[in-house]
Amino acid sequence: MNTTANADAMTAILRQISLDWNRTISYGRSYIAIFFAYVPGFTCLMAATGSTLDSVAGAAIGGAASGFLMLNITLFSYEQMNNHHWMNGIVPINRNHQILGRFAFLIACDLVAGLEVAASIACAGTIMHEPVKVTDAIDFAAMTVLTLVLLNAIVQPFLYRFSPYRAMAAIILSIGVIVGTVIGLRKALPEFEKTVEQLAEAISRHQAIALATFLIIDVLALVFSSKISLHIYGSKDI
Template sequence: MKAIAKQIRLDMQRCSGGTGGYWPGVLLLIAAPLAGVVLKGVLVVTGHNQDGNIDLVSGLVTGFCVAGAAAMQIQLFIEFSSSAARLNGIVPISRDHQVLGRYSAVMLLVLAQCCSLAIYLRIAGGQPWKGSDPWQAATLFTLAIFVLEMLLFALAAPLFYWLEPVKALRALLVLFALIALVGIVLAWLPMDWGTLMTKLGRFLTRDLWKPVTLGLAIVLLANLVSAGVSSRVYARREID
């Protein structure tokens, strides 16, 4: 546990650009929700707090949150790939502890970001789904963002362990294109997607503990599998 905790601190520093502390990285991730609260205050003071403006601010905040998390994770691997910076995580931390610590660090950062996003949604009054319970809507929306970001990390991390950052980004873009192509093909299938989405929506809004438990289980399973793959790829890369 001590080795994993040390790796978490090292990766927090890497996410902050090697500044020597990890708070800059955390502050960067919660900057968008804080800016959204300020913008909401400006809209209220100036009398422009219509639903359309609030929705626009909420969309911008969410977009910057996802983009900020992606940029932070890429920065982590760029710092890790440099010959000087990567040495500070090797001794006395084993390879498996490095990988588990890195996944844990990203999960903590994304969790902090999603918590700040949920607080923003409640303070700013933005509701992802109109007419729904505010707390339930905020929880489900931020849960969806958390699951999305952690699944993307689980998908991308093995590529960054295997390839250099630039090559890994290219491979990731190709992978996203393939996923989009599969989505288009599925959309053409003769299935009643409207009915399926309605049933899914009812399941998600009936009992809050069900989607939360399911989402966290999916994230945990996906990242454990991804961490195992990353550890093997990392070991093979060191041998090569």
């Protein structure tokens, strides 16, 4: 009985992944090409115009994070456009499987984003005649994946609770509050900036520990986010 239930659950999750994939590619090949080309193109352009490798790496991670985060929002927008009738027959069994399938699809996309960032930084390093070590490229890729997983975990309950546009407004407002708080603390407390610098130095010295800690935070965030999303989504009468 449990084996059958597990098989049905896995089938449902795979159906949701297939559904999200079909939604993603439904915008056409040009959209997919632009989506995957803009980060490498932008980072290589920065490298060719004399930017430092650190700034290029930051731009690559930020560009990939923003682009793949928008993909998450696009999936929810698509669901409300009534343009997915042609995908009838692959709808998941229940909302729990739908949420798990959405997270699985996003994590797969996050892994792709990590590879994209690593390749972009490696290409930029070649252009700048500053070869990037394999370990550094892996670190950049891991940081991209972990950052995106955390961002998606934070954003997901907003998207299940509100419309995509209202969710975006709430997310932007939250980011503004956080940034404003950090800026205020830096101005009001000189020790705060020194503490941040010390923390950054500690992370750079112990990258493996930092990544492991980040991974634990991501796992906890995913569990917490999925439970909140299920509670919100399950209470909707749709």
